[in-house]
Amino acid sequence: MTTGLTLSDRIARHAWRMTPQRTLSGVIGWWASRRVPLIGRTRVLSTFAASYGIDVSEAELPLLQYASVDDFFTRRLRPDARPIDTDPQAVVAPADGRLVATGHVQSGGAIEAKNIRLHASALLSDTDLARRFEGGAYQVTYLSPRDYHRVHTPCAGKVRIWHHLPGELFPVNDGSVRREPDLFCRNERFVTVFEGALGTFAVVMVAAVGVGHITAAYDPEVKTRGKGVNLGEIRSKVFSDPPELNKGDELGIFHLGSTTIILFEPGRVTLDPNQPGQTVKMGARIGTIVS
Numbered sequence: 001m002t003t004g005l006t007l008s009d010r011i012a013r014h015a016w017r018m019t020p021q022r023t024l025s026g027v028i029g030w031w032a033s034r035r036v037p038l039i040g041r042t043r044v045l046s047t048f049a050a051s052y053g054i055d056v057s058e059a060e061l062p063l064l065q066y067a068s069v070d071d072f073f074t075r076r077l078r079p080d081a082r083p084i085d086t087d088p089q090a091v092v093a094p095a096d097g098r099l100v101a102t103g104h105v106q107s108g109g110a111i112e113a114k115n116i117r118l119h120a121s122a123l124l125s126d127t128d129l130a131r132r133f134e135g136g137a138y139q140v141t142y143l144s145p146r147d148y149h150r151v152h153t154p155c156a157g158k159v160r161i162w163h164h165l166p167g168e169l170f171p172v173n174d175g176s177v178r179r180e181p182d183l184f185c186r187n188e189r190f191v192t193v194f195e196g197a198l199g200t201f202a203v204v205m206v207a208a209v210g211v212g213h214i215t216a217a218y219d220p221e222v223k224t225r226g227k228g229v230n231l232g233e234i235r236s237k238v239f240s241d242p243p244e245l246n247k248g249d250e251l252g253i254f255h256l257g258s259t260t261i262i263l264f265e266p267g268r269v270t271l272d273p274n275q276p277g278q279t280v281k282m283g284a285r286i287g288t289i290v291s
Contacts, residue, residue, distance in 0.1 A: 084248035135266035157196030
């Protein structure tokens with residue numbers, strides 16, 4: 001929604017529209033992937049962590065063992081740092097972050113909340129798939145630089161298909177979401193579609209400025225950056241032998257950060273009435289499977 005924008009909002013919107021987002025992201029990604037010399041590595045990474053408020057104590061490895069900023073940014077956590085809710089009826093948060101919106105997809109596929117408005121068909125670039133989510137629950141979570149940047153499954157299922165959808169790389173913070181209409185449908189996205197006991201559900205990873213690339217834990221073929229990737233082409237893969245993921249299994253990685261959106265078919269899941277701005281941790285219960 002862009003009505004009622006302040007002068008500073010309009011200036012920022014113009015500046016970001018003029019910014020060569022992909023070039024800037026490429027520079028950031030190049031810098032983040034550079035090997036940090038062993039001498040001084042702990043100091044460099046601890047300074048980076050402190051600047052964003054990252055809890056280093058949760059990391060799986062000592063700082064010295066992360067060769068680059070990207071290695072540290074995409075770190076795994078200690079096994080006990082994010083316990084997965086073991087209740088069979090529990091739906092869990094796919095990622096650390098701050099809740100942007102929780103609700104139900106409206107008739108026609110509209111998703112509307114305080115500062116967002118989009119259509120499921122545009123988000124997924126698949127009209128037939130989007131229809132399946134009309135009336136179903138959705139949740140949007142923003143990952144800030146301080147958060148853990150691996151995305152996990154909210155419930156068990158088999159991966160039926162993935163889509164890599166090219167697009168813009170606007171920031172996805174509150175200001176940018178307020179300034180840019182249909183932002184989540186315009187930015188680059190990686191969509192994983194599951195089939196399981198809950199029917200069809202989807203996890204959408206939305207890229208943003210600074211995201212070097214997105215990788216998928218369940219498929220090493222996934223590549224959203226680099227040689228051989230046509231950034232103007234929608235890429236998809238349908239699995240003949242679908243990978244099966246349990247609740248809380250790793251799904252993918254943001255190499256630098258962005259937003260996740262989960263969508264369910266109607267009558268399958270009741271999400272807790274969490275308030276926008278609330279912090280969630282991966283693996284924590286966010287809803288209940290409807291028996």
